[in-house]
Amino acid sequence: MYSIIRQAHSGIAYLLLAALIVSVIYALASRKKTFTAGGRKIALTGLIFAHLQLLLGLILYFISPLGVSNFSGEAMKDRLSRLYVMEHPLTMIIAIILITIGYSRIKKQTTDRKKYNSMIIYYGIALILALAVIPWMVWP
Numbered sequence: 001m002y003s004i005i006r007q008a009h010s011g012i013a014y015l016l017l018a019a020l021i022v023s024v025i026y027a028l029a030s031r032k033k034t035f036t037a038g039g040r041k042i043a044l045t046g047l048i049f050a051h052l053q054l055l056l057g058l059i060l061y062f063i064s065p066l067g068v069s070n071f072s073g074e075a076m077k078d079r080l081s082r083l084y085v086m087e088h089p090l091t092m093i094i095a096i097i098l099i100t101i102g103y104s105r106i107k108k109q110t111t112d113r114k115k116y117n118s119m120i121i122y123y124g125i126a127l128i129l130a131l132a133v134i135p136w137m138v139w140p
């Protein structure tokens with residue numbers, strides 16, 4: 001069970017990062033054009049992977065030996081333990097909140113320019129945050 005969820009979390013990380021990169025590049029390249037249903041679908045893909053990743057991440061946090069069971073003062077002094085116990089989950093949750101707000105703004109904004117800007121800003125910041133707390137020493 002643990003191994004399957006860990007592998008799924010690792011696999012969806014590729015899909016989510018790819019969806020965020022594609023969204024930002026697409027929005028940057030099209031920002032002077034009309035916002036189409038295609039643009040919304042690209043943004044939706046990122047939202048779906050983000051929510052799936054949140055679900056898997058939360059489960060992992062409770063079943064992984066690197067998650068909540070490792071929470072202690074000692075763990076906070078170790079860089080890798082602190083990353084898994086605190087920095088990775090908290091920052092990723094903030095990134096997923098930004099993606100969610102960004103997608104809702106894409107749907108609600110009244111002008112195409114504002115829709116593209118929401119996609120660039122919210123998805124772009126989420127991408128930077130996610131890249132900052134990926135455990136690069138063990139992944140990919």
Ligand code: HEM
Nearest residue numbers: 010013053054057058060061064066067089092093138139
């Ligand atoms: C944008 C969302 C996220 C991305 C891109 C992401 C990415 C990753 C990656 C690439 C790994 C390393 C996997 C491996 O070693 O094979 C990992 C591990 C982990 N993630 Fe996430 N993660 C995200 C969200 C979360 C959230 C929200 C939580 C918890 C609330 C979480 C908890 C964990 C834990 C506990 C591990 C260690 C698993 C283990 O090796 O036992 N992740 N994550």
